[in-house]
Amino acid sequence: MSDSSMGTLYVVATPIGNLEDLSPRAARVLGEVALIAAEDTRHSGRLLRHLGLSVPMLSLHEHNEAARVAQLDARLAGGDSIALISDAGTPLISDPGFVLVRELRARGRRIVPVPGPCALVAALSAAGLPTDRFLFQGFLPAKGGGRRGRLEALAGHEETLVFYESPHRIRDTLADLGTCLGDRRLVLARELTKTFETFLDGTAAELLERLATDPDQARGEFVIMVAGAAPRDDGDTAAVDADALLGAMLAEGVGVKQVAAVAARVLGGAKKTWYARALVLKERSQP
Structure with a gap:
């Protein structure tokens, strides 16, 4: 059981684009904590300036997360509360924070989520694909062989498949989706909540053609959603x-x-x- 005299780690969701999506509770927590652990302090500094806050920040990313555990645990033990944020969206969802939360929870520290924006949920809510069951895979392997192997292993899943992807790999990933999963319906969400937000849907081949005719559609960060495999006939x-x-x-x-x-x-x-x-x-x- 956590000690009430100790500080709390708040896992705070921040906007994925539109700053108006930050909740009043998240803004309040960010202003009340003694320290903010941020994936990129320079990037998060813009959000704090927008809020008029000058809270001390400490970097916490995939390369230093394990090394930060003892330091942040000591701050919590001393009574300081800390906010954990990523560059955008909800921490731990394809972002750093899992190691920290796991280790602090094992030590009995109090962890409190402050929910809010998440690209995964935002994309699914507007895609028009089944959401009663979905399988989130984060980023696919960067190399073609590993990416195709992962997709082939997922080919039989009937749940909607969801991936994140970067602009420099989006064309290769769409090509591999077509090769491994065939002509399933795909929905491509780009630049969610930002000025040039778009949702494109069609087969992988159709989306590749759309990107070829309009290169601007290959810019930004993507959420790829793929219709699941057709249900198997129990009589087959x-x-x-x-x-x-x-x-x-x-x-x-x-x-x-x-x-x-x-x-x-x-x-x-x-x-x-x-x-x-x-x-x-x-x-x-x-x-």
Whole structure:
């Protein structure tokens, strides 16, 4: 149980573009804490100046987060409250903070969320894709092979798939989405809450063509949302028993490459897709 005499770590969501999205509670907390741990103090400094605040800041990013734990824990133990913010949106959602929150919670410190903007939720709310179940994957691997491998492993999921992507990789990622997932409906959200916010939808090929004809649409930060795989027909024995077949072969010591080849021949589909699926099953079966 946390000690009431100790400080509190507030995990504060900040605007992803439009400064009017900062809640009154978040503004109040930022003005009341003794210290703000920010992903980039120069970037966050603009927000504080907009609010008329001069609270001390300390950088906390992926390269120094673990090293900051003891320092921030000492401040909390001394009674100081701290706000954790990222460059934009909700901390920990594809942003630093997980290590800090995990370690401080393990030490019994009080952690309080101050909810607000999040690109993931904002994009889904306006995309028109199913949101009762979705699978958020953050940023896909930067290299093509790793990216395609991840997409192939996700190909069978029926949930809406959600990714973040940067402008310099958006075209390559769309191309790989088309190759690995086919002609599914995609929604591309760009520059959310900012002046040039746009939502584009279509197949991967259609969106690539749109970016080619209007290069401005390839600028900014993106949320990519992809329709999930079509539900499997329970009466389709081949679909229902596919994992059982792969699992049985793996249990008998058949290599993943050979399992993929057999599955492609018996059940149809691409070897690379079955390879990714068999690899996932093999990893799950390991203790």
